[in-house]
Amino acid sequence: METMCWYEDRLELLDQTKLPHEVVYVKCFTAEDVARAIKTMQVRGAPAIGASAAFGMALAALKEDDADRQKFLARMEEVGRHLAATRPTAVNLFWAIERMLAKTRELVQSGADLKEGIVQEALAIYREDIEMNKRIGHYGNEVVPAKANILTHCNAGALATAGYGTALGVIRAAHAAGKDIHVYADETRPLLQGARLTAWELMQDNIPVTLITDNMAGYLMRKGMIDLVVVGADRIAANGDVANKIGTYTVAVLAKANRVPFYVAAPGSTVDLTLVNGDLIPIEERGHEEVISLYGQGVAPQGVKVFNPAFDVTPHELITGIITDKGIIRPPFVEGLKKLFTGEEE
Numbered sequence: 001m002e003t004m005c006w007y008e009d010r011l012e013l014l015d016q017t018k019l020p021h022e023v024v025y026v027k028c029f030t031a032e033d034v035a036r037a038i039k040t041m042q043v044r045g046a047p048a049i050g051a052s053a054a055f056g057m058a059l060a061a062l063k064e065d066d067a068d069r070q071k072f073l074a075r076m077e078e079v080g081r082h083l084a085a086t087r088p089t090a091v092n093l094f095w096a097i098e099r100m101l102a103k104t105r106e107l108v109q110s111g112a113d114l115k116e117g118i119v120q121e122a123l124a125i126y127r128e129d130i131e132m133n134k135r136i137g138h139y140g141n142e143v144v145p146a147k148a149n150i151l152t153h154c155n156a157g158a159l160a161t162a163g164y165g166t167a168l169g170v171i172r173a174a175h176a177a178g179k180d181i182h183v184y185a186d187e188t189r190p191l192l193q194g195a196r197l198t199a200w201e202l203m204q205d206n207i208p209v210t211l212i213t214d215n216m217a218g219y220l221m222r223k224g225m226i227d228l229v230v231v232g233a234d235r236i237a238a239n240g241d242v243a244n245k246i247g248t249y250t251v252a253v254l255a256k257a258n259r260v261p262f263y264v265a266a267p268g269s270t271v272d273l274t275l276v277n278g279d280l281i282p283i284e285e286r287g288h289e290e291v292i293s294l295y296g297q298g299v300a301p302q303g304v305k306v307f308n309p310a311f312d313v314t315p316h317e318l319i320t321g322i323i324t325d326k327g328i329i330r331p332p333f334v335e336g337l338k339k340l341f342t343g344e345e346e
């Protein structure tokens, strides 16, 4: 099952708001269509929204008159701003948009075919993400013992990326290595990415999975039923603080209290070295309807006040290791992140 498919004139996205009951693809012919799909979470997950935005810029490029190259560039910058305004937390979105604009500027200067070059850059982002996730799986497999019971939160799988997944990439690699692992998936209120997406995705691959509600995680850890936690990330600050789906911090505190290793899996495009710590990561707040209803069925009194932060920040002190496409970084994260993603030593 592909998360996204590129065609000559469109991007087709698996509509994740319809899973697990329906497998339908939404057709995006314009950058606006892609922006809408990101905003409404038909496509979601840090690397997936980055790759989708890249294809959104490719769609805009294909429709834009490229006779005046400076005007073309100005239009692409306008499209980039529109896509960047969809969701604030996942740095992959901004990383992908900036990479597409950098390529556009390079093509404008070089005189090369603008449209073809931009489409090829979007395809490169897509393909590289899948390769990075497989490398994450390769490195992450090292920390997964045989017969491990692994807890994960939200969905950091193929559905959250261009394919294979980050946290679920680690799980896929351990499963493929014959380690006989089992996964506990947190349902992940309010949008149930764990129940609707992770459980579905793992069952598609015949990976043993048990669904639990978010408030069961502590019970299982205290009973010794969890051997390690692996989650994804939306933005990793320079000191190793991690923004991820709301509830991740809670799981990390529970893991610390029960001496359960807590790993974060993410590609380099999720690391934001411009932010010294996680307090600076913008946290998206979403609508009240996501909290007071489930599939349109009310679960709270009408008119109740709602607070709906979509992410939280896990301080680096609670993280055992960060599994990246370039290896596993262990504390102190500052040096490791800087070395891996800039090549510089402290």
Ligand SMILES: CSC[C@H]1O[C@H](OP(=O)(O)O)[C@H](O)[C@@H]1O
Pocket: 044, 045, 046, 047, 153, 154, 155, 156, 157, 160, 161, 165, 166, 167, 193, 231, 232, 233, 234, 244, 245, 246, 310
């Ligand atoms: C591969 S990391 C995906 C990351 O994004 C998810 O958030 P959302 O479903 O709101 O896009 C969640 O934080 C995942 O860990």
